Amino acid sequence: MAGRLSELFSRVAEKVDRSVGWWRLSTPLAVPVLIGLRDRLRADNLYDTGRGPRDRPPYEDPHVVNHSTARTLNGTYNDLDDPLMGSLGSRYGRNVPLNYTNREEDKRLLDPSPRLISRRLLARPDGGFQPATTLNLLAAAWIQFEVHDWFSHGTDYRQRPWEIPLEKDDPWPDEIMQGEPAEPNRTMEIKRTAPDPSPDPQAPPTYVTQDTHWWDGSQIYGRDPKYAYDWISRSVRAAVPVWSEPLFRWSVSHHAGKG
Numbered sequence: 426m427a428g429r430l431s432e433l434f435s436r437v438a439e440k441v442d443r444s445v446g447w448w449r450l451s452t453p454l455a456v457p458v459l460i461g462l463r464d465r466l467r468a469d470n471l472y473d474t475g476r477g478p479r480d481r482p483p484y485e486d487p488h489v490v491n492h493s494t495a496r497t498l499n500g501t502y503n504d505l506d507d508p509l510m511g512s513l514g515s516r517y518g519r520n521v522p523l524n525y526t527n528r529e530e531d532k533r534l535l536d537p538s539p540r541l542i543s544r545r546l547l548a549r550p551d552g553g554f555q556p557a558t559t560l561n562l563l564a565a566a567w568i569q570f571e572v573h574d575w576f577s578h579g580t581d582y583r584q585r586p587w588e589i590p591l592e593k594d595d596p597w598p599d600e601i602m603q604g605e606p607a608e609p610n611r612t613m614e615i616k617r618t619a620p621d622p623s624p625d626p627q628a629p630p631t632y633v634t635q636d637t638h639w640w641d642g643s644q645i646y647g648r649d650p651k652y653a654y655d656w657i658s659r660s661v662r663a664a665v666p667v668w669s670e671p672l673f674r675w676s677v678s679h680h681a682g683k684g
Contacts, residue, residue: 431464432468436465439461471519472519474517474523477622477631478623480515481513482501482512482513484499486501492505493505496641496642500512500636510638514622515638516631516632516633535589539589540589540595590610591613618632
């Protein structure tokens, strides 16, 4: 019964959003609509890939005792009900049902060529700058933060990289654009994604993240205590006066796990 009510609620919210727009509603009405849209996205656009026994952070956060009031470097306890959700080593979810995520053969993955699609469909015809007039620089910075966590999946240096053939007039790499002659049978090499350390042999391939899944400052502090300590040391020492040295030491210890 609860499932049917939730489904009905989501449908009504979706219709209201399409016909009126949630942003045009007053806050008391807009919030329920957003909740319904969120539930619909979770039900139809997010598919859990599970967690293997080794899909965990590579270290325990030294200040995990403070998890209820401060972020952790390894991304644990962003969700207090599921401490490992979004932490280092978590599997990437999918936006389509898992039975559609089986990997294609290498030949099919490269046909048509990803580079050909990039040049013909995605590149600007004149190569010039096309401004996004509805956005500002803050949006660009925000997207950089997002991409940092979306695609930080590690590199597999043990397997042979992808080799994508290049057309004769392809300007990649930049040296070709500067007048250097193009070598015949050139290819673009792309390193492969590191595999899940504990995959499910009965399920499609899975991959894990090397950064926290959440927008929790990992883009700034990094993913290991040493990097965070070095970063905070440089930043805080450059910004605070000498008399606040005790405060500086506490800040580094509190955020980077150094006692």
